[in-house]
Amino acid sequence: MRERAQTMRRPARGLLTPERVGRGAGVAVLFNGQARQVTPRVVERFARALPDALVLVSRDEPEAKAHAQAIARARPRVVLSGGGDGAAMMLLNLLREEGLRPLPPLGVLRLGTGNAWAGALGAPPQFALHELLPRVPWPLPTQRFQLLEVEGRLTHFAGVGWDARILNDYRAALGAQRTPWARRLHKGLCGYLLSSVTRTVPRELACLRDRPRGSLFTGEGAFRLDARGRPLRVRPGLLYEGHISICSAATTPEFGFGLRAFPFATVMPGYLNVRIYDRDVLAALRDVPRLWRGAWPEGGMHDYFVRGMRARFDRPLPFQIAGDAAGERREIEISISREHVDAVDWRAVRDRVAFGSGAA
Secondary structure, three states: OOOEOOOOOOOOOOOOOOOEOOOOOOEEEEEEOOOOOOOHHHHHHHHHHOOOOEEEEEOOHHHHHHHHHHHHHHOOOEEEEEOOHHHHHHHHHHHHHOOOOOOOOEEEEOOOOOOHHHHHOOOOOHHHHHHHHHHOEOOOOEEEEEEEEEOOEEEOEEEEEHHHHHHHHHHHHHHOOOOHHHHHHOOHHHHHHHHHHHHHHHHHHHOOOOOOEEEEEEOOOEEEEOOOOOEEEEOOEEEEEEEOOEEEEEOOOOOOOOOOOOOOOOOOOOOEEEEEEOOOHHHHHHHHHHHHHOOOOOOOEEEEEEOEEEEEEEEEEEEEEOOEEEEEEEEEEEEEEEEEEEEEOHHHHHHHHHOOOOOO
């Protein structure tokens, strides 16, 4: 796969900044070379569309770290990430390690599997992006997202339970396929559904009489949602104790594939939304359409807004960070980060181009 890495071109001191992205000066992009949709053709088309941009491809974490150092030295006006939610969060964490503060505006491209963040921000398909980006006026419109801090890492969602187990089962099912057609069948949304039906659901049915339990604790300034969806202040300390099917936290509404797992994530800016689902797998299967749409749940769902939380479980549960499997945990601690990121609002980008906003 060809890579293009070059020094960022900046306008001379005293000159006006070019009004549009144009040839890409001030843009850096890091592609995840392991992502299925990141192909040599995609990278080359992007590099041709923005010839003055810093275009890099990483195939492993050490290579991503070296590229993050190059991006930090260039100090671009916007950084684009191609390769899914995990790749975007890895890039932000690497840039933070390089001391790039505040974090630069981040554009998440629709090149991952679930594309949770890209979908929430209205990212266009990659074939439309090459024509769109050069026409966008500076500065790119953004939405501000608070981030979570978990185990020393920044992320926008993390948690334990079925979401992480489905990730593990998906990867196991995909790795078990030996023919190209079978691997294609087990990738993407179809693969997640197949692994859920053939692995996750049967395992949960076998454990109906011995379901995991847990407790959720928090400090000052905690809220819960009442029956009408209004936040009400609650006492600090023990917020929940009981069965745990999912215990996750997020500051963004979507979980990938349009699944609105956290429909209330933006109700209280500056707080993380913790969701606990306590029902068994049979109830969850019945509620799938409502849960997918993010409809107000009739029961089994508990929503809290906190600055930080600690959860303990009676057994190790599968854990995920930004949609990447991260082993198992009997206890997790998640807090709101002091850092935020301004993420490119792709719907607003398309509107500005369509209506000629900012034209010279």
